[in-house]
Amino acid sequence: MGAAARAFEHRVARLGGGAFLFFSAIFFLLPLYVMIVTSLKPMDEIRGGHLLSLPLAPGLAAWREAWSEACTGVACEGIGGGFLNSVRIAVPSTLIAVALGALNGYALSFWRSRWTGWVFGVLLAGAFIPLQVMIYPLVRLTANLGLFGTLPGIVLVHVIFSMPVMTLLFRNYYRSLPRELFLAARIDGGGFLGIFLHLALPMSLPMIAVASILQVTGVWNDYLLGLVFAGRENLPMTVQLNNVINTTTGVRLYNVHMAATLLTSLVPLAVYFLSGRWFVRGIATGAVKG
Amino acid sequence: MRARAASFLLAAILCLAPFATRASEGRPADAPRAEVIHWWTSGGEAAAVRTLADAYRAAGGIWVDSAIAGSEQARSVAFNRMVGGNPPTAAQFNASRQFHDMAEQGMLADVDEVAQREGWERVFPAPVLEAIRVGGHFYGAPVGIHTPTWIWYSKAAFRKAGIEREPRSFDELFAALDRLRAAGLIPLAHGGQSWQDNLVFSAVLANVGGRDLYLRVLRDREAAAIASPQFRKVLLDYKRLQSYVDAGSPGRNWNDATALVISGRAGIQIMGDWAKGEFTLAHQEAGREYGCMPGIAPDAPYLIQGDVFVFPRTRDPGVQRAQRLLASVVTSPRTQLEFALRKGSVPVRSDVEVSRLDPCAREGARLVREGSRQIPSVEMLLTPDQNGALSDALTTYWNGARPVEKVQRDIAAALAE
C-alpha cells in the first residue's frame, strides 16, 4: 500500500469516527432535547405541533407549576416538597452503603476465610433477583424490626439492595492493590480497623467517588422502594413525580410532566455532568478487573 | 476548576440533610385523624378528593392525604402497610372481589354501625351493596360510581362523515364507523393498553351479548356460555372494532385517544365517564361539541364500577372513631354530590339531587336510580387473577390474529382458574 493510500485510509477512518460520534451524540441527546422543548411549550402547541419542533412561545410556566403548583393529591404543592425527602433518604443510604461496601470489600480481599467466599457468592447472586420479588419478605422483615415506614427503614432497604454491587466494586478494587502493602501494615502492627481506616480507605478515594455517584443516582431514581418502605412522611421526589405524571383517570399535562421529570433528574444529572470525569477515572483505577 | 465545583456540589448534597418539620393542623389533639391512601392524584381527581377532605374537616376530623398514583401501586402500598403493621386509616379500593380476600382474612374493620344508621341498604344500588358486603357485614364505604363503558363521539366528526343520529345498534355503529373512515377520519379512537382492550370488550359483551350472556360468562363463568355461538359473535364484533383503530393505537394513553375525539380527528371512543374531564378541560360541553351514550341499544346494561374506601382493622379506639366518621362523611348526600361533580362520576346514593350534574352524569344517575339496567362491572365479578388472565387473552386476541375458537378456549381457561 502506498503512503498516499494509507493517508487516505487514515483520513477516512477519522472522518468515519467523527461522523459516528456526531450521530451517536444526536441519538443520545434526542430524548433530553424532546424533554426540554416540550417542557417549554404550552399545552396547545404540544397537542397540535410536532415533537421535535422548537417552541414557538417558550415559557417557564410548566416548570413553575411542576415545582410548586402541580397537584399530587389533595395538596397542590408541586414536587418540590419531595426534594428534601429524597435528600434525607439519599444521604444516609449513600454514606452507609459505601462505608459497608468498602468494609466488605476490604475484609473479603485481605482477610479471607472459607465462609466469606460463599456468602459473597450468595450476595452476588442476589444482584440478579428482581427486587419486586423481595418486597413482601422485606416488608415483613422491616415490620418485625419496627422500621417499616420510617426513614431508617427505607435506608436499610436501600443498603440491602445496593450491597452486592457496592461490595463487588470495592472487592475488585482492593484486589487490584498489591497485597504486600497490607502485609506491611500488619507487621507495622495495624489491626483490622486500623489498616482499614488509615490505609485502605484513603487509598480507595477514586472508588469511593464511583460508588457514591452510583449510589446517589440509584437511590435518587428509586421509586418502588421509596413508595413502599419510606412511609408517608418521607416519600421521595420520584413518588411525587409519579403522582404527577402517572394518573389513571386524570388529565395529562405533558409540559408539566416533562418539567417535573427534568426537575427530578436534576440531581443525578448534575452529579454526572460535574463529576463524570471522577467516575471515569475511578472506574479506570480498578473496578474493571474481573 | 470543575472538580472543585463537583466536590462542592457533592458536599452540599451530603450536608443538606436537615430535618424538615411539618406544620400540624390547628386541631384538638383528640380530633379524629384519618390517613387516607388513594390514587386520585391530579387535575379533576385531586379536586374531587379535596371535597372529601374538606367535608371530613368540616365534620371535625383531620384529613391526612396519602396520594399514590396508579391504582395498583396505591393498593399494593395499602396492602403492604397492613402487612407491615402500619396501616392507613382508610384506603381506596375498587368495589371488587379483591378486598373480599382481605375481609375474609380479618384484616378489615366493618362499618355496619354506619351502614345501619344511614340506611345504606335503602339508598345504594344492589351491585354496590353486593360488592361491599362480605359474610353479612359491610367492609367498605362507596364514594362514587363510575361506568367504564360510555361511548363518546365528536359531533364535528359525525357531521363531516354525514352521520345524522346516534347509532342504536351495533350494525348502525359499524355503519357509522365505516362512514367515518370514508371521511378520512380515525373511526375509533382507542388506546391500545390491555385494560382499555378489556374495557371495550365489556362494552361489546354488554351491548351485543346482553345482560344474560354477560352474567353467565363473567359471573357464573359458565363453560357452555363461553362456547356458545352468541359469545362467538361477541368476540367477532369485538375484533371487528379493532379494524377501525389507527396504527398509532398500541400503547396509547386513554386521554390521548380522547384528544383525538376532541380535535375531531377521530369519531368515537369507548371509555369511562372520567373522560369527561378531558372534554371539559378543552372547553367542550356535552351535547354541544360531543355526545355521550351509556350504551348502544336502548336497553343495554349499564355497568357499575365503584370507588370504595376500606378500613384496615385496628384496636385503637381513636382510629376506629376516625374510620366511622370517614365512612359516614363520604357517603353523605352532600359529599357524594360534590365529589361526583368534580370527578365526573355518579353519586352512589339514589337520594341525591342531581340537577347540578352535567347531562351525561344525569343520565347515568337516572340509570343507577332506575336499577333495571344496572349490572356489575368485570372486576366486581372476577378475582383480580381471573380478570388479569381474561385481559391477557383479550389483548392477545385484539392485537393478533388468533382464531376466535381458540380465544373462546383461552377465555374459558382464564375464567376457570
Next chain:
Amino acid sequence: MSVAGLRLRGLTVRHGASEVLHGVDLEVEEGEFLVLLGPSGCGKSTLLHAIAGLVEVAAGSVEIGGEAMTGADPADRNIGMVFQSYALYPTMTVERNLSFGLRVRGMARAEVAQRVSRVARMLQLEDLLRRRPAELSGGQRQRVAIGRALARDARVFLLDEPLSNLDAQLRAELRRELKLLHARLGATMVYVTHDQAEAMTLATRIVILDRGRIQQVGEPGEVYARPANRFVAGFLGSPGMSLVAGRLEGADGMPVFAGERIRVPLAGYSFASAMPAAGAELELGLRPEHVTLDAQAPTRARVVLVEPLGSHQVVWVESGADRLCAVAEAGARWRPGEETGLRIDAGAVSLFARGDGRRL
C-alpha cells in the same frame, strides 16, 4: 531486651494440598545476618512470611527471642520487614510511612518524632520527609522501606529481596549501605535473595533452600568451598561447579577419581564420612578457578566458548563427553575449537555420590 535470636523447628507450610515447606529447622543467633538463598519457587519467601506470621503454619514452631510465636499475630512478633515492592503506603508522606507503626501502637507523639528523625538521619531521608512515595526515586523508596522497619526497633528484621527492583549500580551501592547498617546496628537480620553476590557479600551465614528443604547452612566461604550436595554445588558460584562423572579406583592407600579422561588423585581429600569402596560411582565437582588451561597438560580438551569478563575470562571446554568450565587470565587468547589441556587443582575438588548427590 531478651535474646534476639530466632528458632524454627519442623516448620511446615501448605498451600492447599501441596506442601511448600517440609519441616524446616533453623536457628539464627542474635546479631546474625542470615541470607536465605535459592532459586525462585524454592520456598524462601514463604519461609520469611512464615517467620513473620503472614502465612499459616501447618506444623512446627517459631520462636523469636526465646518466645514462642507460632500462632502470634504479625504485629505481636516485634519484627520489621522490608518487601520486594517496598509496599510504601501511597497515601502517606514519608514521615507518616515511617511513623505509622509507632502511631498505631499508641506511642507518645514526642517519642514518635524522635524516632522518625533518628531513622531519617541514619538513612539520609531528612529532606524527603514531606514527600509521598510516588515522588521518590527507586533508591529513596528502598531507604524509606528500610527506615520503616528500623523505626520500630524490631528484634528481628526480615528483608524480602529488597534490592531486586533496582538497577545494578544502585543495587551494589545499597548493598554496601546495608552491610554498614547491619554492622552499626548489630541487629538480627534475615534476608531473602536469589542473587549470589548479595548472599556472599552480606551474609554471616547462608541458608541454601531448594524445593522447600534446607540444603545447606554455613558461612559463605564454607558453603562455597564445601557444598553439601550436588544442588548447592551447581547453584552457587557463577558459573557453578562443573560436574564430571567417574568412579573411585585404587582404594587403599592411593584413591583416585577416574573419569572418562579426567583422573584426579584424592590423597589429600578429606571424606565427610568413611571412604566408599573402590568402584563406587562418583561425581567430581570442580570450581572453574580450580581448572586451568595448559596446552602442555596431558588431559586433552577442546575450547567451546569464551566469555571475557574484563578481569578474567571464563572458558568452556569439552573433554570427551564431559563439559567443564575453566578460568583464564584476561590476556590469554583462546578461540573456540582450539585444542588444549587441562590442569586440575586436586586439593580443592568436591566429591558427590552419584545416587543422592550428597557430598562424600
Next chain:
Amino acid sequence: MTARAAWRRFAPHLALAPMLGVALVAYLGSTLWTLAVSFTPSRSFPVAGFAGLAAYERLFSNARWLLSLENLALYGLLFVAAALVLGVALALAVDRVARGASALRTIFLYPYAMSFIATGLVWQWLLNPGIGIQEAVRQWGVAGFVFDWIVDPDRVVYTLVLATAWQAAGLVMVIALAGLRNVDPEIRKAARLDGIPAWRTTVSIVLPMIGPALATALLLLLASTVKLYDAVVAMTQGGPGTASEVPAKFIMDHLFGRANIALASAGSIVLLLTVAALLAPVMIARAHGRSRLGGR
C-alpha cells in the same frame, strides 16, 4: 496478648456480619420464603397449606409467561450485544478524540443517570409512529418513511433494546475506556511498525486486552436484563397485546395487582433457576480459571 490476638482474628468476621446478615436473611431468606410460598395455595395473602406443583403447572401452561421468557431471551441477547458493541465503539471513538472527549463522555453517560420513570414517556413518544421520529422524518420530506416498531407485535422488543441500550451503553463505554487506558500505547506502535492496519490491531489485539473489563460490563448488563421491568412499564406496558411482556412484570402483576402470590412466587423461582443455570458455568469457569492461574 491472647485476648488481643483473638480480637484480631475475630474482627474481620464481625465486620462481615452485616454482609452475612443481608446475604442470609434478605437474599437467601427471601428466596427460601418465595420457594415455600410457591408450593402453597396463596392468593392475596401467603397462607399455609400445600398445593404441590399446582402453581408451576399453571405457570407453564400460561401463554403469557412462556412468551415472557421467550421475550427475555431475545431481548437479553440483543440488548447485551447492542450495549456492548455500541459502548465499545463509542469508547474506541472517544479514545481517539483529542478535544471534547470529556463532553462526549458526559453526553453518552447521562442516560445512565436517569430512570425510566422519567425517560420512558419520551421514548414512547419518539417511537410512536403518529407523533415521533416517523412523523418528523415524513414532515422533512421522506414520505414513505416507516418506523413503527413500537406498535408492531413482532418488532416491539427491538424498541426495548433501543431504549435500554441507550441507557446502558454509556456505562459500557466508561468501563471500556478504563480498560483502554490500561493498554500500553507501545502495543499500537509495535503493530504499526509491523504494518498491521489500525482496525486489525483494534480487533485482534486491543479488544482481547480489555476483555476482563468487558466481563465486568457483561455481568452488569446481564443483571439488568433479568430485572427488566421499568422500561417495559414505562414504554409499552407489555403491549401491543402481550408482545413485550417480560418475567419481572409477570411476577409483579401477579404479586399485587392480580393477587396471586403463589403464581408470582413460582415465576420468581423459575426465573432465578434459569439465571442460576446460565450463570453457574460462567462463575465456576471463572473461579476455576483463577485458581489455576494461581491468582491471589
